[in-house]
Amino acid sequence: MDQRSTIREMSVATGIAIGTLSRHLKKGTFRRRSTRIKPLLSEANKLERDRRTVYLLPDETPQRRSWKSKRFIPKVMFLAAVALYVINKVVPAIKASFPSTNKCVILQQDNATPHRSITDAVLESESTDGWTFVMRIQTPNSPDLNVLDLGLFPFIQSLQLKKVSRTVDEVIRYTLAAFDELSYEKLESVFLTFQEVMRLVLQHAGDNNYALRHLKKAALRRAGLLMSNVSCPVSLLL
Numbered sequence: 001m002d003q004r005s006t007i008r009e010m011s012v013a014t015g016i017a018i019g020t021l022s023r024h025l026k027k028g029t030f031r032r033r034s035t036r037i038k039p040l041l042s043e044a045n046k047l048e049r050d051r052r053t054v055y056l057l058p059d060e061t062p063q064r065r066s067w068k069s070k071r072f073i074p075k076v077m078f079l080a081a082v083a084l085y086v087i088n089k090v091v092p093a094i095k096a097s098f099p100s101t102n103k104c105v106i107l108q109q110d111n112a113t114p115h116r117s118i119t120d121a122v123l124e125s126e127s128t129d130g131w132t133f134v135m136r137i138q139t140p141n142s143p144d145l146n147v148l149d150l151g152l153f154p155f156i157q158s159l160q161l162k163k164v165s166r167t168v169d170e171v172i173r174y175t176l177a178a179f180d181e182l183s184y185e186k187l188e189s190v191f192l193t194f195q196e197v198m199r200l201v202l203q204h205a206g207d208n209n210y211a212l213r214h215l216k217k218a219a220l221r222r223a224g225l226l227m228s229n230v231s232c233p234v235s236l237l238l
Contacts, residue, residue: 038208039141039208041141045141045142046205049139049145050206062234086107091123091126103130104134105134107123111140120134144197145198147194150190151190159181160174163177188217192226192229202232202237
């Protein structure tokens with residue numbers, strides 16, 4: 001594989017002219033492919049990623065899930081916040097924005113040392129007036145199951161890096177501006193990709209050895225055909 005990193009290296013290794021290789025690349029005789037390093041998952045990691053699967057007996061029917069109105073479907077918020085900010089800012093915002101019919105809220109943190117200060121015991125004081133707040137830890141070695149790492153932060157960074165920052169204040173200012181510039185369509189695309197990742201995790205029994213397909217979200221959006229959710233076959237839940 002180390003002799004196939006570039007067209008020039010392939011030419012040297014095979015004795016074929018660079019021009020000939022380039023023509024065959026355009027014809028599709030071979031293809032260019034980039035790969036990224038993924039976390040090495042243990043069997044325990046795979047089981048943890050796949051633990052939401054429901055196991056049914058052969059004669060059982062999957063439970064039907066329905067809601068009277070889409071206004072009352074439980075909503076999920078993914079936030080990057082720790083310590084006092086969660087208590088003073090995030091929790092009040094959730095109480096003000098979430099539907100009153102569903103007051104059970106699960107916050108997720110990535111188990112980094114600074115984030116462990118927020119526990120169920122800390123959140124217990126906020127679990128009043130029918131509200132229940134609990135903390136859950138992100139599945140180990142699974143950045144693909146964190147919507148922030150999966151797409152939100154990269155989108156913000158791509159906008160922020162378009163401007164040259166010479167001071168810390170400029171970095172902060174441009175980052176805040178990038179956050180404000182982030183469009184609803186980008187956020188929608190991130191969450192659709194996140195749903196596709198979760199589907200693939202189920203399909204591969206918790207492993208991360210999957211190829212993320214191109215959902216063609218931009219083209220579907222232009223045509224007015226973009227799905228609101230990625231469908232998941234019932235067979236993956238059996």
